Amino acid sequence: MNNRPLKVALLGLGNVGAALASELQRRGDAIADRAGGRLELVGAAVRDPARARPGVPESLGKSADPMALALREDVDIVVELMGGTGLAGEVVRAALAAGKAVVTANKALVASDADRLFALAKAHDAPLGFEAAVAGAIPALRALEVSLAGDRIRRVAGIVNGTCNYILTRMEVAGLDFDAALGEAQRLGFAEADPSSDVDGEDAAYKLTILARLALGAAAAPEAVSREGIRGVRAEDLRRAAEVDLVVRLLAIAERGDDGAIDLRVHPTLVPKEHPLAAVRGAMNAVWVEAEAAGPLMFYGAGAGGLPTASAVLGDLVAVAQRVRGGAGAVPRAGSEAAKLVDPGARQASVHVACLVADEPGVLAAIAGAFARHGVSVESCVQHGRHADPVELVFVTHRCREAALDAALAEVGALPAVREVASRLRVQPDAEG
Numbered sequence: 463m464n465n466r467p468l469k470v471a472l473l474g475l476g477n478v479g480a481a482l483a484s485e486l487q488r489r490g491d492a493i494a495d496r497a498g499g500r501l502e503l504v505g506a507a508v509r510d511p512a513r514a515r516p517g518v519p520e521s522l523g524k525s526a527d528p529m530a531l532a533l534r535e536d537v538d539i540v541v542e543l544m545g546g547t548g549l550a551g552e553v554v555r556a557a558l559a560a561g562k563a564v565v566t567a568n569k570a571l572v573a574s575d576a577d578r579l580f581a582l583a584k585a586h587d588a589p590l591g592f593e594a595a596v597a598g599a600i601p602a603l604r605a606l607e608v609s610l611a612g613d614r615i616r617r618v619a620g621i622v623n624g625t626c627n628y629i630l631t632r633m634e635v636a637g638l639d640f641d642a643a644l645g646e647a648q649r650l651g652f653a654e655a656d657p658s659s660d661v662d663g664e665d666a667a668y669k670l671t672i673l674a675r676l677a678l679g680a681a682a683a684p685e686a687v688s689r690e691g692i693r694g695v696r697a698e699d700l701r702r703a704a705e706v707d708l709v710v711r712l713l714a715i716a717e718r719g720d721d722g723a724i725d726l727r728v729h730p731t732l733v734p735k736e737h738p739l740a741a742v743r744g745a746m747n748a749v750w751v752e753a754e755a756a757g758p759l760m761f762y763g764a765g766a767g768g769l770p771t772a773s774a775v776l777g778d779l780v781a782v783a784q785r786v787r788g789g790a791g792a793v794p795r796a797g798s799e800a801a802k803l804v805d806p807g808a809r810q811a812s813v814h815v816a817c818l819v820a821d822e823p824g825v826l827a828a829i830a831g832a833f834a835r836h837g838v839s840v841e842s843c844v845q846h847g848r849h850a851d852p853v854e855l856v857f858v859t860h861r862c863r864e865a866a867l868d869a870a871l872a873e874v875g876a877l878p879a880v881r882e883v884a885s886r887l888r889v890q891p892d893a894e895g
């Protein structure tokens with residue numbers, strides 16, 4: 463094995479990049495022992511090369527041209543931490559085409575351009591690592607790619623967005639409404655000034671498509687994920703859930719049906735308090751895996767932040783360095799054919815539906831009739847409030863087709879006595895009878 467120092471180009475010096483540079487300097491000898499030789503950081507690409515960056519070695523050369531740095535003849539490994547799919551994608555594809563190993567934390571790029579990236583990595587024998595693109599420090603992808611490679615995965619359910627999990631936890635524990643919990647998350651740095659990608663489920667959808675490729679061999683674009691964010695979750699929903707020992711979590715779910723079709727969805731979900739995912743609070747992440755031989759497994763840890771994400775990047779760096787020194791690239795075990803996807807309207811679920819209605823005779827019968835006309839069976843109904851306008855009726859349905867429920871709720875919402883269909887929350891399948 464060739465144990466010469468491997469030269470690393472770092473594209474991006476934000477929180478993760480700065481933490482990675484600091485760790486390579488501070489723990490260089492220990493990392494070298496594991497990587498089979500030293501990893502030498504030879505340059506960093508940044509927007510403003512003149513700006514000082516605490517914790518980053520002053521001697522580290524900085525460039526405003528990531529493409530030129532990545533394609534330098536002496537660079538062996540490119541670490542892409544810029545984000546986005548434009549310039550970052552161009553640089554990563556060029557680096558792979560030049561036969562250079564690439565490590566990236568860019569979930570949008572991997573999710574949206576996986577086929578081209580994997581094809582380039584295979585064609586040019588270029589190792590490609592992207593553990594940090596999903597769930598930060600949690601080694602879920604490596605477990606799926608290596609440890610569970612011989613098993614058959616039936617289902618993956620992840621809490622993979624720390625912003626949403628923090629917001630829902632604060633709504634649950636402190637009784638805050640969505641806007642107040644989001645404001646707190648922004649003040650504490652858990653949410654961006656524009657939180658849309660997080661709270662609308664886009665970020666989780668990117669990560670889910672990556673998980674689905676590795677867990678189920680299912681290649682699908684992020685746009686194929688049925689996606690619903692948490693903006694519509696009310697403080698009342700979490701209080702009602704707690705009364706029946708449930709919590710609300712934003713889950714990213716990929717599962718294979720008996721017919722081989724793949725269901726990909728992101729939505730707020732009611733989870734039983736005794737389920738391990740219910741204990742995942744704050745900005746933490748978790749990935750729940752159901753395998754035929756191994757059974758249920760859960761991977762839990764910090765899903766974001768400079769050091770936790772840098773830890774995942776370092777793990778990939780060590781792995782690809784070993785492959786470079788061994789003279790062999792590695793392409794992730796992943797689906798390359800388009801997945802057969804479940805028709806969202808045919809998907810079945812048990813659902814909690816909250817309706818704000820006038821407190822008058824006949825309302826319950828009218829709503830029940832609308833459900834019945836569309837083949838939706840009601841398991842239970844509870845009224846909250848008396849002699850008020852409105853009162854809240856919470857229905858729990860038996861498993862039903864989502865298209866049938868959509869049609870029923872459209873009719874319910876048009877009833878004169880119904881002020882609003884305030885929320886609908888699916889029940890995690892494990893919780894259904």
